Amino acid sequence: MPAFADMMKRPRPSRGWLKLIREALGRTERQQAQRLGISGPTLHKSEQSEADDRITLGQLRKLADGLDCELVYALVPRRPxxxxxxxxxxxxxxxxxxxxxxxxxxxxxxxxxxxxxxxxxxxxxxxxxxxxxxxxx
Known part of the structure; x- marks a missing residue:
């Protein structure tokens, strides 16, 4: 899983992973919202919630699925x-x-x-x- 290992070395993007990946795919908020069956403002608020560490895991899982991404939830001890x-x-x-x-x-x-x-x-x-x-x- 080299892609995940590379991501672990980087800090979380200040604008959040959801927005970064959506933009990397070339999708607008409107296009992504339609794909998810939600409104543009709802998607915007969700992306902002993720960037601010206020999103629920369930919500993040649904949004990740809409980006064809797997949500990986991990606690990584800083030391053994x-x-x-x-x-x-x-x-x-x-x-x-x-x-x-x-x-x-x-x-x-x-x-x-x-x-x-x-x-x-x-x-x-x-x-x-x-x-x-x-x-x-």
């Missing part, structure tokens, strides 16, 4: 999901181990930095072996 989960588990482990270390320091028994790192690593691993949904409470 496992990294996000591991980061969350580590943050919880640091908080938990840090709380215990603070209490111990009040009693003049704070463990060294190397020992704290090992405890954080161990607790992180424990959290990752558990239910990941518990990490987001």
């Amino acid at each position: 999901l496992t990294d996000m989960v591991e980061e969350r588990a580590r943050a919880i482990a640091i908080e938990e181990v840090g709380g215990v270390a603070h209490t111990m320091s009040l009693e003049d028994q704070r463990p060294g930095a190397a020992r704290l790192r090992k405890q954080v690593d161990r607790r992180t691993e424990e959290l990752l072996r558990g239910r990941w949904s518990d990490l987001w409470r």
Whole structure:
């Protein structure tokens, strides 16, 4: 799917994909509206809604179909999901181990930095072996 991969690298056109593709096909608003069985002003408002991020998926799917396009709806994580989960588990482990270390320091028994790192690593691993949904409470 090279065409899709190329599109993912580009920002969304400021005037929206619907208008860009319609114009690339050489169709006027009136011609496209007739093709869809809607009025010109309705098509104009729909294209504007898409450009402004206010269009519904159902509406976008219908309009894409009228352009002989397939609507591809995707959520693309900015980084690997496992990294996000591991980061969350580590943050919880640091908080938990840090709380215990603070209490111990009040009693003049704070463990060294190397020992704290090992405890954080161990607790992180424990959290990752558990239910990941518990990490987001």
